[in-house]
Amino acid sequence: MNKLLEVKDLTVQYDGGDYAIKNINIDVNDQEIIGIVGESGSGKTTLVRAIINLLSSNAKIVSGEVIFCGENIEKYNKEQWRKLRGNEIAMIFQNPGSYLNPIMKIGKQFIESIRSHRDISKAQAIKKAKDTLEKMGLDDGDRMMNSYPYQLSGGMKQRVAIAMAMAMEPKLILADEPTSALDVITQAQIANELLDLRDKFETSIVMITHNIGFAAYIADRIVVMYDGKVVECDNKSQIILEPKAQYTRTLLQTIPELKGS
Numbered sequence: 519m520n521k522l523l524e525v526k527d528l529t530v531q532y533d534g535g536d537y538a539i540k541n542i543n544i545d546v547n548d549q550e551i552i553g554i555v556g557e558s559g560s561g562k563t564t565l566v567r568a569i570i571n572l573l574s575s576n577a578k579i580v581s582g583e584v585i586f587c588g589e590n591i592e593k594y595n596k597e598q599w600r601k602l603r604g605n606e607i608a609m610i611f612q613n614p615g616s617y618l619n620p621i622m623k624i625g626k627q628f629i630e631s632i633r634s635h636r637d638i639s640k641a642q643a644i645k646k647a648k649d650t651l652e653k654m655g656l657d658d659g660d661r662m663m664n665s666y667p668y669q670l671s672g673g674m675k676q677r678v679a680i681a682m683a684m685a686m687e688p689k690l691i692l693a694d695e696p697t698s699a700l701d702v703i704t705q706a707q708i709a710n711e712l713l714d715l716r717d718k719f720e721t722s723i724v725m726i727t728h729n730i731g732f733a734a735y736i737a738d739r740i741v742v743m744y745d746g747k748v749v750e751c752d753n754k755s756q757i758i759l760e761p762k763a764q765y766t767r768t769l770l771q772t773i774p775e776l777k778g779s
């Protein structure tokens with residue numbers, strides 16, 4: 519199996535603080551879905567933001583490397599990142615509201631985003647945008663395209679953000695709690711769409727979730743983080759059925775349907 523992403527010995531620190539993540543090692547194979555779980559503050563967001571080079575200005579990578587398709591992308595300049603981000607690696611943020619432009623209709627944002635990465639006509643871009651929105655359960659694609667972000671619920675905005683990432687058909691999607699604000703039916707729908715996306719476009723996905731049950735459904739392997747470190751990383755069946763770390767066992771006990779099973 520081909521390694522798409524390798525995170526090697528990655529340590530990140532915020533100004534004035536202790537490390538936020540420490541000596542993280544994770545590989546992501548082609549077409550693999552990795553679930554990252556761990557309590558609030560364990561460093562999940564810091565890890566994926568470090569991967570895609572979007573750490574806040576008060577953070578620095580103290581050590582380590584991020585290798586994508588065999589290249590050390592941490593050394594990339596702005597222009598190289600512009601080409602890579604959105605195109606090859608897409609990120610779905612924890613708070614989608616911060617990602618959408620509040621004064622631009624969804625359709626315009628979506629079409630601009632597609633056409634900035636792909637050489638296709640406006641009509642093709644509109645069709646692609648509507649199709650992807652509908653796949654995300656936003657049935658009235660036309661209404662969606664004509665709405666401003668403030669006219670949509672939090673869940674709708676999140677689905678728009680996921681659709682925008684998916685429409686690029688990137689090699690890797692980094693998703694930070696993409697479904698935690700949504701109801702369970704929509705969560706299941708989106709999980710199935712992500713699984714489909716992986717099958718159709720051979721996308722790899724790194725998904726952060728608080729919910730180890732959700733990770734168990736969607737992921738091939740699960741990474742358990744605690745206090746900025748990886749405490750366990752294994753196939754999901756191993757993690758769910760025979761967890762090695764005490765912290766993983768504690769996490770599993772928080773899910774009623776997995777208790778005692």
Ligand SMILES: Nc1ncnc2c1ncn2[C@@H]1O[C@H](COP(=O)(O)OP(=O)(O)OP(=O)(O)O)[C@@H](O)[C@H]1O
Nearest residue numbers: 532535538557558559560561562563564565574576
């Ligand atoms: N912008 C920031 N400035 C300073 N410290 C930060 C910043 N962002 C995160 N941290 C610190 O880094 C550590 C890891 O935070 P991070 O946001 O990565 O955790 P998380 O696992 O994503 O948590 P959550 O599940 O709540 O989203 C925490 O101790 C946090 O206080």
Ligand SMILES: [Mg+2]
Nearest residue numbers: 562563564612
């Ligand atoms: Mg987070």
